[in-house]
Amino acid sequence: MKKIQALKLTLALLAAGMSMLAPVKLVHAQQYYTRYIYANSVCRYPIRMMVYHKDSENNYHPHGWYNFRPYEESRLKAHNVVLRQVVGYDLYFYAETDNRYNVPAMSWARGDAAVNFEGIYYNLTRANLFVNTKGELEFKLSCA
Secondary structure (H helix, E strand, O other), X not given: OHHHHHHHXXXXXXXXXXXXXXXXXXXXXXXXXXXXXXXXXXXOOXXXXXXXXXXXXXXXXEEEEEEEOOOOEEEOEEOOEEOEEEOOOOOEEEEEEOHHXXXXXXXXXXXXXXXXXXXXXXXXXXOXXXXXXXXXXXXXXXXX
């Protein structure tokens, strides 16, 4: 008799517990914190650059080309939307001096990663990201 009462009590508690779960809304298992991407050229030559970044739970993807005049800095945009980067993940880039201006040929292609962009494989450099005073993830391109 006691076993039947214990079983009924267990079933009642289980049913009560299940009813408490009904209004609970399931959420995505992991939330991603992102910041805007800010590139800062501290190079005396014009540069063109492509970035390879992660902006959500999706895979990395490339955006480019970004043209920088000497010492220019800017938030990076694609289709008029400022790019974001997931905090805690690496951002990669490929950059080279713009040969249309008769400047020394230089490139930033260390080989930390590689990507096919517009049908060409590029060796990429891992950006040294830091949070700037505006709360953006910034990296610098130096040709010194």
